Amino acid sequence: MGAGWGRPQNCAGVIPKGPDGGKGSGGAAAARASTLLRPNSAPSPLRSPGAAREDACWRPGSRAQRPQGLRSRGMEEQLPWETDCLLPLERQLHEAAHRNNTTRMKELIERRVNIRSRNHVGRVALHWAAGAGHEQAVRLLLEHGAAVDDEDVFGMNALLLSAWFGHLRILQILVNSGAKIHCENKDGLTLLHCAAQKGHVLMLAFIMEDLEDVALDHADKLGRTAFHRAAEHGQLDALDFLVGSGCDHSVKDKEGNTALHLAAGRGHLAVLQRLMDIRLDLEERNVEGLTALHVAAEGLHLNCVQLLLGAGSNVNALTQKEQSCLHYATLSGSEDMARALIHAGGCTNLADHQGASPIHLAVRHNFPALVQLLINAGSDLDATDNRQQTPLHLAAEHAWQDIAEILLVEGVNLNLRDKQGKTALAVAARSNHVSLVDMIIKADRFYRWEKAPRATRSMATGCCSSGCMVWPRRVKTPVKHSSRALWPSAERT
Template structure:
């Protein structure tokens, strides 16, 4: 017996892993004629794979519109909103994988637009999360709620920012998304931009009027996060936008405390030039100078001492004037 070829082994493994029979495979790969032959031969059209996905799910995910037309028009008892084990419909899968033609077909077929999957994501969430602006635009046009939140309280805008999908963010902002929406952990879109260092994303959010001093469940602002993650460009952008540099987080640390703790000298310099209260103490009773000294960040400590002297001189000069 000849050993099986790698492609044959791969195909066998694929079928075993996902429970794909011949009928589902024909839909998955877009083999319309094979599908028709199997159906005419009496194949069970209600079959599903291990994920609970049926013929329509498979064709929708892969973007095979001709197969979908056959399924919807020629097969009986096909429900357009049938869900898989994750409560995803064909509409969810088409949006998630950027299949614009399929999305349009399903909308024309009367699918439910607002149905949510097991994680409470709508099709809008999935298109935004995976960076499909053309699909996102189509879903926005049909009037799907822009402020819908998933299980973690994220809107489509949050997911677009977190994924770094600038075109999707721009589209959603222009459509009127609430730029200040917060998740269950009180994260704004600006928090996510700061977390990942997306300068262009942060800029468009600031330009859209986002509240730059919003704090999350740890009482951290976007500035705290940008300093911790070491993104000087985000720090500069937020300083230029006149953020509050003296906000304490849950440890009562200001952004300067964090910069001092981690030896972020370039960031500390920007903060000091902008002007901060150097007397503020954290939960351990430490000023930012104490924190810098504790970490043996000599140059940074020297910067804070010089800034303190300058602040005092500046205050004295103002009194004289």
Template sequence: MALHWASGAGHEQAVRLLLEYKVSVDDKDKFGMNALLLSAWFGHLRILQLLVNSGAKINCEDKNGLNILHCAAQRGHVHVLEFIMEDLEDVPLDRIDKLDRTAFHLAAEHGQLETLDFLIGFGCDHGIKDKEGNTALHLAAKNGHSSVLQRMIELGLDLEERNVEGLTALHTATEGGHLDCVKLLIQAGSKVNAQTQKQMNCLHYAALHGFDNIAQALIGAGISVDAANQRQQTPLHIAAENSRQDIAEMILLAGVNLNLTDKQGKTSLDVAACGNHICLVDMIIKADRFYKWVQDNLRADSDSWAVKPLTFKQDHRMETQHIRSVMWRVATKHLEHDEWKKLARYWEFTDAHIRAIEQQWAGTKSYWEHGHRMLLIWLHGVIVAAENPNKGLYEGLVGIGRRDLAGKIHPQQIWLSRALASLSESDNSIVFLHSSIGSGLGRGSLNLEHHQVSLGCNYKGNLIQGIRAPSRERVRCGCKSWLC
């Protein structure tokens, strides 16, 4: 209708002309909107006043139950709200729409801070819930309106109020992916371990949707990483199911019970293996072996770790490139079909670990990949524990009856891994070389003046640590071993 178009577009003269011709002011379109509601929606105060003076029905509503107060509040037109509340009668401040939402709900949902302050000043009810049980606090958090959320926190609203699904505002902020709101609520004292009716805590939602920063904030706030939902899934189960590597890493570093099973009897390792998430499988096995090492050695402090910061992800460092290539050659050129399993059991891999590695089938040569992955997982533990990988590999091969292969490895060999090849341009680069055999340096030379280091592999050193080398240093090893 012409009056609708003129009112919505703000053409005051056109509205006046149409009213002079006695057009109907209360006619509605297919959405239930009339000229009065459109003028409130678009904030055209003068037109709204003209329509009211022409006898428009003040308490009209659209098909969703929105009245002029709802329309103005949702769009943030405070000057229109002032006229409605101060000059009009019989417009209830807390009138609800068909979703049981008030103007206060809509202002919070759409981030209208000035409107919110106006409604608060007029004494609106802060605690009304909509049909889904959401308060204005839930809606502000869900939609990421941190300034509105901050104002409602200052009002002292109940942070633990739950909707019909049992979600608090912290749940809705997490599910919406709004880090600022999550931090605000945590700082305000919201309970991070609150669970919904489906027993989901906020970390479950962060893992489900892949919100890494939120997961980090929640773990830092002390959320339980072992909490189980209705399906008995922990956040790690959900991270494994959805291949959330970064979140899985955070949970594993926080320390998690890897023996917990879901309703189908699957651990998080089983879930990752069934989903063919190879990197996650290897990460979980590394973590499981690390937890056992810490328990066996009673060393939970990070000062006892050779590699800091600790990580369970794939190792792509230049310092370990050489030893990793050795692991590949061992797996693909020297180990027979089931020998990687024998080595795994010698190094105390569990049957569950072996099954998870073996789950990924890539053909008749799959055992190459399986063996390689097992060796890299083992190498991770050796590096973290600051042990000698050459000695460990030598002993492992002897232990499974492969003395012929073990004979090619000198058990007293210092692990070099050509670390100096990856030095930065800084003159303060430090190289760590490690061997766990004997004491004393044996033969060899350190020639920093000529920017090279020559080492003989019959070293009997215990630990060469903190060699400060000029830039562009290189390592040369003269042992001619297949390992180097």
């Protein structure tokens, strides 16, 4: 066996790279395509593998925020050569195919390199040539026996890749070579889904007009049609084409999301406006009870929220968990979003399934500025949740001193007790939050001083010589009490 044909002992070992091989006759277009499609890259972005994980992590109405660091690992994202597990000459064939270097491809084919060799994700040379749009390379591979319907481990074949990347001529060649047009990948994406998601209108037109029996409203495994995909990914032209072709506007996916939910969740303002123009129901709810306004608020898409509010969306609509849009805005800590919702009539005192109003959530997640905004909008500071905790109880539990000071300055009932019978002072003392205990005690003295008749006010009750109380003020240096010494005063409160 020649030295060039030996398989490395360990795929993780160092494997010499194949030659560049030039760019062949593809010219500048081939050079651009080569940056998008490399044999040693990760799988196609066509739901493989990142997109499926992204849908699992995020959906309209899920409490999980859309992941910032996680994105679909597309073909443009390279992986080390050492992971492809190809023979050296097989790797060179893949490289030549993606660069449209037909001269090198012919040399390798003459040396009987396996034309259907697969890399670590099951991708063959035809996949790279089709995805990069190289007509000459595709024809050469087909002439020498490449299987037109070979799939990678994600169910992607050359036909689906050509639709995804918008290479209409490649798709036509593959169809004429006998490719199955009613194919789909392992997530159920068809040619129509691929073209719609990437916004390839000419590809959509060819699929609908020239291919037989293509189902316009075929759903993938998430229950989403091409119309959903175009809306979710902000492809306005593709959306218009599908609408003009007579697709079902009101269809829902398996989570009950309409195209309106998907566009609002991704912040696609132009698509959202178009969907409103065709009169999709603004109050349609998904299985979790979220409207498009909830989804836009959760995604922090302020422009979409303002558009929906202007169109008459119900700002106080509640989900299955009795959460309003203001709850979602509060969980994100967005003052601008909360301000817009309040200005549109959002109620600050609606309680969710756990009895928490927006101010409970703002306190729990330590958003002082948002707490002040909600107070200014009329939030009930003595409202209790299902644990009978007030916002001050939560501030004491988490030792949020800035928020506690805001609440105490506004004036709260210090005698309210939670389900364990503890006041906010007792909660702070139990956790040994000394500064907070001192602050609550001073506030209690001030409240008593305010209620006392003016004639009875004295220095003994906390009045200074000028007649005003030494409150509010920030306690910068904690008073040196032990936890044991704090308990008696806390328990009496």
